[in-house]
Amino acid sequence: MTTASLDKYGSETQQNEAGRHEMASQEAHRNPARGRSKKPRLRLRATRSEARRLNxxxxxxxxxxxxxxxxxxxxAITFIAGDQMGPGGSFGSGVDLASPEGLVAGLITGANMFGIITLSLWAAATASxxxxxWMRVLVQAEPRRWRLYGGKLAALAAYTLVGMAAAAVVSVAAAPALxxxxxxxxxxxxxxxxxxxLSTWANVVLSVLAWGVIGLAVAxxxxxxxxxxxxxxxxxMVVEGLLGMVFDSGVTTYLPGSSLGAVAAGGTASLAYGNALLLGLAYAVVAILIAGLVFARRDITS
Amino acid sequence: MDNHAITTRGLTRRFGAITAVDSVDLDIPRGGVVGIVGPNGAGKSTTIRMLLGLIEPTDGAGTVFGEPITRPKRYADRVGALIENPAFLPNISARANVQSMATLRGVPSDRVDDVLEIVGLSDRADDCVSKYSLGMKQRLGIAIALLPDPELLVLDEPTNGLDPAGIVEVRQLLRRLGDEGRTVVVSSHLLSEIEAAADYLVVIRFGKILFAGPLGDLLEQERRYVDLQPEMESEIEDLASVYTNAGYDVTIEPDTVRVVIDPVESANLNRLAIENGFVLRQLIRSNENLEDVFLRMTDANTEVAA
Known part of the structure; x- marks a missing residue:
């Protein structure tokens, strides 16, 4: 196809298929090293920029x-209700409250609730x-989308660590009185x-981070x-519970809710800690990769 | 050095069965204000998004400052953009929004104050963006676009929501930035917004380029014509046939027959009417303005597309 174009202030030139191929060829053979960043702190910039917004x-x-x-x-529920039956099953962490682990039983009990909150926060931060x-502003300023994505992950993880540290302090501080x-x-x-x-906090945080990543991926x-x-x-609340009613625990043990709960509890009778950790890691990695690939490839049209 | 800020060849983007941008060839010169004008849905924003690396072309190629648009990281630091509606986090201050972007771009903090000053928002910089009017948000979007001190500034519909005084201010700002040697690409669906500031114009419709060149070249396409009104309104079509048969370029407007002709030849039209038994009530000599040229170009394209 022959097309007419005008250079600055008017002289008309003819562009044809050959010209188009020439441009495509130049593009293909351009030195890729030229595009490499000379800014080693760029990844940190993305994290700091995201942290500013989260803050x-x-x-x-x-x-x-x-x-x-x-x-x-x-x-409070853990200590006051103990192992009484509640609407969703028994309250409590499953640990002997008088044992040394009793101090952190509240954290373990709340692990999935912390997970839901974290999932919601990560999802809100991503979807907004x-x-x-704002996404089109971000991507125009930093087209290396994996860096943006990594920056967001790092900032959200740091934010979650701080939040869970505060939650742990409150839970542990309240435990003796309760x-x-x-x-x-x-x-x-x-x-x-x-x-x-520390070990309980680390386990709960790992579990919660996995929930956060799932929230980010779905968002x-x-x-x-x-x-x-x-x-x-x-x-x-619903799907995993229903699956538990339909299938035996041999199947539901390996679902995200159960396995991440097992990570937070440092292992359960049905799922050893090491296996729970591997399974939780697998869920998180899959979520990170899917979300990352979609983000890196998708058109920014909104 | 390539003297073009933007070059495209056969740039195409399809969304399913819809071709939003259709084999666009552009050679946009460096420096000055470049207007991209076309009706809503013409393909302006899609073209801009491809140039900025937000969406991938389906076909064709393009460069910005000689770098392929498939590698936007190579020119992102030289480009600032405001794309469609300005985007911010509403619950933080304007300064915090700009600072967040400055952090991402690695721009020094004092530049934040500079760009807020340029767009006239220094006094309200610490107000929450949710309290801003649309015009203030538009200015804030321009401030963010100016952060990297860009060689290429791309503003998509920058006067949306601005009052007349705000439109004039933005127009003056664009002109000043263009005069500083930057390339300022500004899109609008209104030619009147563009023509006052632009040096170079791109007219786009249904994803195709109808015109690309210096504004003066478009002005040269302004046609002169004569509007003729017969004594009886019912004679309009017959009178038009007379001029069509005589080889003139004729259109029927409400109540008049419009003949494209150098007005000095209007006597010939009068003579031809009399010879064919028509009495003219009115004969008016007129020139098209730029808006008329634009509408003629886009309307003609509509007819072709239909």
């Missing part, structure tokens, strides 16, 4: 507030980039406090915080 009061305040509130609530149109009110002996809690708290796929949050909560 806004409406997001950080609500997120931290929810985590702390539910840390306190699940600790699409709903506000145990006293429930008449539970705490004499055994003094042995290995630091190890117990990336749907570009909707509502869909991601409703889907996540619906799955954990």
């Amino acid at each position: 806004r009061r409406s997001f950080a305040g609500v997120g931290l507030g929810l985590l702390v509130f539910f840390a306190l609530m699940t600790a 980039d699409y709903s506000t149109g 145990a006293g009110a429930a008449g539970i002996s705490t004499t055994a809690w003094s042995s290995g406090v630091v190890d117990t708290v 990336t796929l749907t570009r909707s915080a509502t869909a991601a949050i409703a889907g996540g909560i619906g799955y954990l």
Whole structure:
């Protein structure tokens, strides 16, 4: 096809298929090294930029507030309700509250709740980039989409670590008073406090991070915080429960809710800690890769 | 050095069965204000998004500053953009929004104040963006686009929502930026917004380029014509036939027959009417303005497409 074009201020030139092929050829053979960044801190820039946005009061305040509130609530339920039956099954962490692990029983009990909150926060942070149109500003400024994606993951993970640290502090600080009110002996809690708290916190955080990644992945796929949050909560509260009623525990043990719960609890009778960790890691890696690939390849049309 | 800021060859983007941009060939010169004008849905935004690496072309190729548009990272630091509606996080201040983008781009913090000053938002920089009017948001979007001190500034419909004074301000800003040697690409569906500031014009319709060149070249396409009104309204079609048969370029407008002709020859039209038994009530000599040229070009394309 022959086409006419005008260069600056008017002289007409003829472009034909040969010209088009020439341009395509130049593009294909251009030195790829030329495009490499000479800015080693760019990845950190993406993280810091994302952290600035997460640090806004409406997001950080609500997120931290929810985590702390539910840390306190699940600790209270754990000690006050003990192993009584509730509407969704028995309350409690399954640990002997008078044992050294009793100090962190509230954290373990609340692991899936922390997971849901984290899933929601990660989903909201991701989907809002699409709903506000901010994503097109981000991608235009930093076309290396994997860097943007990595920056978001890192910032959200850091934010979650801080939030879960606050939740752990509140839960552990409240535990002695709650145990006293429930008449539970705490004499055994003094042995290995630091190890117990840190290892439990690490397990809960790993579980919660996996939930967050799942939230980010669903939000990336749907570009909707509502869909991601409703889907996540619906799955954990309804779908996995229904599957548990239909299939035997040999199947449901390996579903995300059960396996991530097992990670948080440091292993369960049906799923050893190591296996739970591997399974949780697999879920997280798959979610990260799917979301990353979709984000890297998808047109930014909104 | 390639003296074009933007070059495309056969650039095409299809969305399913719809071809939004159809084999677009462009050679946009460096420096000055370049207007991309076309009706809504003409393909302006899709073209811009391809140039910025937001969407991939289905076919064809293009370059920005000589770098392929499939490798936008190679020129992203030299380009600032405001694409369609300005996008922000509404619950933080304007300054925090700009600062967030400055952090991503690695731009020094003092540049944040500079760009807010340029767009006249320094006094309201610490207000929450949710309290901003549409015009203020538009200016904030331009501020973010100016952050990297870009050689190429791409503004998609930058005057949306602005009041007349705001439109004039933006137009003056574009002109100033263009005069500084930057290439400012600005799209609009209104030619009147573009023609006051642009040096170079691209007219697009149904994804195809109808015109690309210096504004002066489009002005040369302005036609002169004569509007003739017969004594009886019912004679309009017959009168038009007379001129069509005589080889003139004729259109029927409401109540008049329009003949494209150098107005100095209007006496010939009068003579021809009399010879064929028509009495003319009115004969008006007129020139097209740029808007008329634009509408004629886009309307003609509509007829072809239909």
